[in-house]
């Protein structure tokens with residue numbers, strides 16, 4: 001499998017005026033293969049969002065290298081799409097206007113080809129009938145679908161998702177997980193998915209990277225052995241409960257070892 005993402009000995013410190021600096025990541029190394037779905041799990045503050053900002057080129061590491069498709073990341077790039085925790089939609093544009101926003105943001109005009117592409121993506125995320133609606137008329141789950149379609153507009157190889165379903169109610173969250181699996185099997189992007197939810201990570205991923213408390217390092221990498229396509233039945237696989245308990249145990253043990 002060719003490599004899509006490489007973190008090599010990445011350390012990230014944040015300087016704070018008049019205070020000691022905060023080390024968010026320490027000597028973090030891992031690789032993600034092309035079209036792999038990998039989740040990053042870890043306690044609050046272990047540097048998950050920092051990792052994503054580094055990968056998207058919004059932040060430069062204090063030490064180490066991050067590469068996408070074997071090229072060093074030096075700034076934001078079109079082959080990486082991002083879905084944030086909050087949908088970050090623009091209320092003065094309708095649904096399709098939000099999906100095509102990355103084109104306007106680049107100073108380009110929205111051609112009929114782009115409009116067609118946006119409509120295709122809205123169909124993919126189940127919002128074909130809603131393209132002319134105002135975004136504030138949509139539910140939280142629907143808004144997050146719009147932001148997934150927007151992230152796919154420039155056809156990136158890589159999709160970064162920062163706890164995209166954490167603001168949704170439990171039922172919608174489950175529904176969105178299965179939706180994401182369907183979208184991923186249609187588009188087969190490389191996905192790096194940040195989450196606090198062990199079941200969500202197990203259900204979605206090929207592999208899970210478990211991080212230590214801050215400064216974040218890789219504590220463990222876990223292969224998710226469940227056959228695809230995944231379904232409600234996956235949740236009942238005895239290995240699902242075993243792995244879930246194992247990860248919970250690792251996270252609790254490592255958290256307990258932290259100085260208070």
Ligand SMILES: Nc1ncnc2c1ncn2[C@@H]1O[C@H](COP(=O)(O)OP(=O)(O)OP(=O)(O)O)[C@@H](O)[C@H]1O
Nearest residue numbers: 014022023024043044045046047048049050051214
């Ligand atoms: N711009 C910044 N300036 C100073 N400190 C920062 C900055 N960004 C992050 N940090 C600190 O770095 C650490 C890691 O933050 P980060 O948001 O990456 O963690 P996280 O694992 O995503 O947390 P959560 O799960 O709570 O969202 C935290 O202690 C945070 O306060």
